[in-house]
Amino acid sequence: MPSLSLRINLDPDGRIGPGKIELLEKIAAYGSISEGARQMEMSYKHAWDLVEEMNKLFGKPLVAAQTGGKRGGGAQLTQVGLAVVTRFRAIERAATSAAAQHMEALQSEIEAG
Amino acid sequence: MPSLSLRINLDPDGRIGPGKIELLEKIAAYGSISEGARQMEMSYKHAWDLVEEMNKLFGKPLVAAQTGGKRGGGAQLTQVGLAVVTRFRAIERAATSAAAQHMEALQSEIEAG
DNA sequence: GATCGCTATGTGTAAACGAATATGACGCTC
DNA sequence: GAGCGTCATATTCGTTTACACATAGCGATC
Numbered sequence: 185m186p187s188l189s190l191r192i193n194l195d196p197d198g199r200i201g202p203g204k205i206e207l208l209e210k211i212a213a214y215g216s217i218s219e220g221a222r223q224m225e226m227s228y229k230h231a232w233d234l235v236e237e238m239n240k241l242f243g244k245p246l247v248a249a250q251t252g253g254k255r256g257g258g259a260q261l262t263q264v265g266l267a268v269v270t271r272f273r274a275i276e277r278a279a280t281s282a283a284a285q286h287m288e289a290l291q292s293e294i295e296a297g
Numbered sequence: 298m299p300s301l302s303l304r305i306n307l308d309p310d311g312r313i314g315p316g317k318i319e320l321l322e323k324i325a326a327y328g329s330i331s332e333g334a335r336q337m338e339m340s341y342k343h344a345w346d347l348v349e350e351m352n353k354l355f356g357k358p359l360v361a362a363q364t365g366g367k368r369g370g371g372a373q374l375t376q377v378g379l380a381v382v383t384r385f386r387a388i389e390r391a392a393t394s395a396a397a398q399h400m401e402a403l404q405s406e407i408e409a410g
Numbered sequence: 411g412a413t414c415g416c417t418a419t420g421t422g423t424a425a426a427c428g429a430a431t432a433t434g435a436c437g438c439t440c
Numbered sequence: 441g442a443g444c445g446t447c448a449t450a451t452t453c454g455t456t457t458a459c460a461c462a463t464a465g466c467g468a469t470c
Contacts, residue, residue: 190303190392190427192400199302210346218416227459232418242407251337252467256415264410268351271403275396287305290384294355294359297377331446341428345448362447365436369445 187286188280192272198241204234205272211235211247212261212269220259242268301393301398305385311354318385324348324360325374325382328380333372355381 191201210220211231221231239245246265251257261269304314323333334344352358359378364370374382 186305186307188388188392189306190301192403193300193302203345216416222381227461228315228417229419229461231458236418244407244410250467251417251465252470253416256468257417257466258415261416262410267410268401271406273326274401275301275403276400278395279301280394283393285383286388286391290380290388293380293384294357294377296381297357297375329446341447342430342449343428349448363436364447365438367438367445370436370447372447394436 186291187290188283188287190279191277192275194241198237200238200241200272204238206223206248207231207234208238208261208265208269211259212266215258215260216258217247217249299404301396301400303389303392305388307354311350313351313354313381313385315352318382319373320344320347321359321382323379324372324377326339326372328373330360330362357373 189202191199193199197206207220207224209223210215210223212224214220217231217235218228221228235247240246242264244264247259248262248269249257249259302315304312305311320333320337320339323336324330327333327336330348331341331345334341337344348360352360355377357376357377358383360372361375362370362372
């Protein structure tokens with residue numbers, strides 16, 4: 185059964201989609217960029233690059249990281265970061281729900297055609 | 298102002314998004330893969346690869362091409378092809394409309410946060 | 411002050427992608 | 441039947457992207 189996947193286009197050429205959102209969620213859940221990267225099965229560098237890209241994209245940081253300190257450091261989502269994740273999921277739900285009947289119809293048309 | 302862009306995930310790993318849909322529309326409008334490619338400012342090969350990919354993806358051809366003949370040949374959308382384009386645009390409209398208020402809210406949250 | 415885990419950043423190589431080019435088949439048109 | 445425009449397909453080549461590796465810095469904790 186086909187599913188919907190959406191991304192938001194910002195600025196000239198900046199997009200944010202399911203991948204970056206999931207990374208943000210992992211970072212929030214584990215309090216660390218590197219642990220989030222492991223959960224996503226990507227290199228720390230890749231995750232860090234994505235975070236950096238998002239921070240620049242929105243003008244304000246979505247992730248705030250501390251270096252050193254207890255357990256070596258860590259990272260949390262900023263208010264903006266949390267808002268982005270929450271809104272994205274909400275948009276996803278609304279869009280999927282609104283498209284549901286069209287998706288079924290499409291499925292039928294493919295099988296019939 | 299951020300905009301929404303969506304794609305449909307089919308089968309294990311097959312997606313169809315705005316680019317392929319627009320190509321289908323161009324092919325339908327001009328009755329030719331190569332003219333569609335020119336309109337999209339992409340190489341004929343690229344367009345052909347995309348068509349081939351879609352035809353395999355859906356199991357049935359979305360584009361039917363004739364070689365030789367009047368004006369050297371041509372291509373039209375099949376019923377399935379037309380259905381896919383129509384439904385995709387409908388899904389796009391429904392999703393964009395459903396997400397509109399969330400998009401505005403997100404915009405505000407970014408500026409405020 | 412030694413340790414530890416994490417952030418932060420650079421570098422080089424491999425793989426994926428896209429553009430361009432070349433060639434052949436086909437069947438109207440003239 | 442020569443020419444033309446299109447579909448169909450393979451090959452080459454340069455660029456961009458992705459990825460692995462390598463390393464430096466940080467600072468609370470013990």
